Amino acid sequence: MLAIHIALIAQDIEIESTPIEATDNEKEIVYYSLEDALKKPEKVFILRMRKENLLKIPQTIGQLKSITFLDLTSNKISKLSDNFSNLKYLESFFLVDNKFTEFPDFSSTNNHLKTLGLSLNELKTIPESITNLKALMYLNISSNNIDSITENIGDLYNTLYWVELGYNELSSLPDSFGKLKNLYALELDHNKFTTLPSFIGDLKKLERLVVNDNQLTSLPKSIGNLNELKQLDLENNQLSSLPNTIGYLEKLDALVLKNNTLTSLPESIGRLNNLRRLYLNDNKIEKLPSTIAYLEKLLILDLSNNNLASVSKQIKNVKFLKELILTGNPISDEEKGILKKALPNCLIKY
Secondary structure (H helix, E strand, O other), rough: OOOOOOOOOOOOOOOOOOOOOHHHHHHHHHOOOEHHHHOOHHHHHOEEEEOOOOOOOEEEEEHHOOOEEEEOOOOOOOOOOOOHHHHOOOOOOOOOOOOOOOOOOOOOOOOOEEEEEOOOOOOOOEHHHHOOOOOOOOEEEOOOOOOEOOOHHHHHOOOOOOEEEEOOOOOOOOOOHHHHOOOEEOOOOOOOOOOOOOHHOOOOOOOOOOOOOOOOOOHHHEEEEEEEOEEOOOOOOOOOOHHHHHOOOOOOOOEEEOOOOOOOOOHHHHOOOOOOOEEEOOOOOOOOOOHHHHHOOOOOEEOOOOOOOOOHHHHHHOOOOOEEEOOOOOOOOOHHHHHHHOOOOOOOEE
């Protein structure tokens, strides 16, 4: 599997190619001021200039022609400098928490850029120019005002691996998004989706899908095509039911469905034989399906704040269960006694 370590602080940096010969030690030196960096510009690979009150990117940064990592987080920058295209070997670029109202105009010469952090700006759209970034793997553009994405986003199907679009104004995705065949993680939390597009099922390599805090009322049947999915977060939506195809997600490790309006679960949920964490709290569930007994690897089951009076028949054989949360349900003392006997190694909360 492709390994990519992603964090805004970007502590781990891999440099694959540079224009000059350099020792490993030189590649790992972090510069925190442009003044120091310009003393040996050809030997600078990593520059962090956070919270410097910069209104624009200094023109002299263009002298750092070997740089692979540039972090300008928490400044007041609103556009790229004219000679930014000189940074032909730049692989990771962080412009988090700045003043961009338009997507930066990246030149096609920036063809090494793999990681781009643009969260906490004032962007309204992702334009076609993003397709100039032919090597882009990780895009974090969360916490903006984005309500549209170029139809050409699908042109990045060979490289795009991780996309964070949370905390925006999105209610739909362009059809070409379904072409992103190598996508591993997609975060759409805190937007305005009422449903997911049917082409979501075409993202066959997806392992992480986060869509919490939207307005989802239903899920497409095609979600069952995500055979590699391990984490599915649907918290804080308006789901009243789940498609039977949810049972096809046989590699799922964590399923988060808390704070929806579910009254029942499909029998197919029993097919999730790798599920270890299931969060169903704050719904309106009155009865669990008998097939929940087949979730042999389940460790945590949160059923708090539902309408369940009895659960022992369904879960008494889930022997590896470590934590069962039943707070806010009308569980009788008799039922509590049955559960205690059936699950002696489980922490049960009422």
